[in-house]
Amino acid sequence: MRLLLLSLAICFSSLLAAQVGGLFTYEFLNFAPSARISALGGTHIAVLDDDINLGATNPAVLNPLMHQQLSFSHAFHPGDVQYGYATGGYYHQKWQTTFSGGIRYANYGTFDLTNNLGLVEGDFKAAEYGISIGAGRQLAERLRGGINLRFVTSRLESYTSTGIVADLSLLYQDTAKNLVLTMVARNAGRQLSTYREGNVEPLPFELQAGISKRLRYLPFQFSLVYRYLDRWNILYDDPNSTETTLLFGDVDTEQSDTEIWFDNFARHFVFNGELFMGKKDNFRLRFGYSHLMRKELSINEYRSLAGFTFGAGVKINRFRLDYGRTNFHLGGGVNHLTIGTNIKEFR
Template sequence: MKKSIIVILIACCSLVIRAQKGGSSTYDFLNLTSSAKVGALGGNNISLKDSTDLNMAYHNPALLHASMDNSLVFNFVPYVGDTQYGYVGFGKEFKNVGTFSIGIMNMNYGEFDRADDVGNILGTFSAAEYSFNIAYSRQFSPNFSMGMAIKPIYSKMDTYQSFGIATDFGIAYFKAESGFSFGATIKNLGSQITSYDDTYEELPTDFQIGISKKLKHAPFRFSITAQNLLVWDTDIENEDDNYVSDDISFGDNLLRHMVFGVEFLPTKNFHVDFGYNHKRRKELGYSEKMSTAGFSWGFGFKAYKFHVAYGSARYHLGGTSNHFSISTNLSSF
């Protein structure tokens, strides 16, 4: 079974090996994380199999498991300017069938001035995007699971609308006695069903792998997530297919595919998280004063029957995102 699933994943990779570089696809909001914990861990994590945080299933559907039965989660991120987004999700376990979750992610870009070709203000318009997530995961052994998610998408920019659909496939492996976990996922396979103006764009398809390891005699867990693996060169191209960024070394390019995270876990009810995203630092940091661009941090704790978490990610010298998450399990009431 495991070998068959791995073959399927490799076959899917061959179908999307011509994936677009960053900035040349539509529905890029699908790559954002609303989870405070994942935001604090660098913006991506697909390997925390033992987590009871339902948010993890958004990043890898194979991380959905029976312990998330009746879990409810709310996330909110005040982003750049008036932009804000969030996610709400619910999980349900069905005996001998598997675990399901439903959720919706909303990206609200705020209001904009509408003007004619000479600058006269004619009013305002709004823009927003939505992803409706339906995920399923099944445990094939005590250590191995597989999952998939279907994501209908609706996008509205002023009077323009677009519908699309994306699918995620993932696998996860967890060995409790050693504290080791592994995840792999293909994200956003799909297409636009209707486009904004009859010009169809590709979705931000990506293949990712990740590992996490908890130390046996210390309250720390380390994670490495490799992303954007369908395209090795991380330079961004312009419309003329000319590179607009400086040539980068092999090592620098390699690091741009990696997201690093570390958790401090002194108790079951409290954690502190740190992360580093090299691609974010290199592409968004101000070269004259990099400061903490690319770094992130956060914490979480349990209060009564709720788990509250906060994450902060530094994008550049003047921009930081703040992630807020609150979750609970309805079975505890």
């Protein structure tokens, strides 16, 4: 436990200054790994159940219920961009530790290769991959900890890069109150080789905190995630914008300092909820909202569902099927599908 806390502190202190502002490499690591997470706002870290995909965003949730779970997810992005994640879990009884292994991929398709006059001379492809192993275990009566290690490789035309990334997390669970609190340091690491010699780029490090609560007398679970604990100002100042879209689409032409503060504060949060139906929660309805996504992807002149997500999940025989929809922009959204099963159910 002390070692995990120390590791969190070291990663936070060493990467905080390097990750404020600017652009990051390996942004595909922030894609939602499963349809369930897509439907719940794209960020979901504070739930502890048998879903092996949750370990990709918070390794502390890895638990014995995930033993021999297998899952495969694929997302259809606009512009024929393809993204997916495959993972499996294993509980080692002697070590009292749950392990996971997974691979995520992002295929950006084929592009025209042109010269400086715009003449097409051929084509090229772009893709990125991340191979990960994770471990999570009980540290104390109500405290869990976990770590993910991920090797990343990226190829964009003739430019290649590799990197090593880690996720570290702690989770507190109160089973009597159906309450979960957690903190996650995501994407801490560095490039091992760069696209251009000497040009080291920052990784999308992020410190997150989350809370979830399942209601006692209603089959409903809500979750709240606070993103970017490592930096306060995440506003984007668009010099071409004369209007500002406030929470849930209201438009304001001028903002006071108080409104600017509230707008920035709201961008840190992801809200979501999950409704369970059936005797064994075999059918689930989900929704989520990210104010940051809505602010960055909305068009002032048009109302849209940018920032809102929804989906559903159903278990049929030995398989669980999930669908998630993320509304990025008027120009298109992402449809996400996941199929999962447990090897034990086939015996």
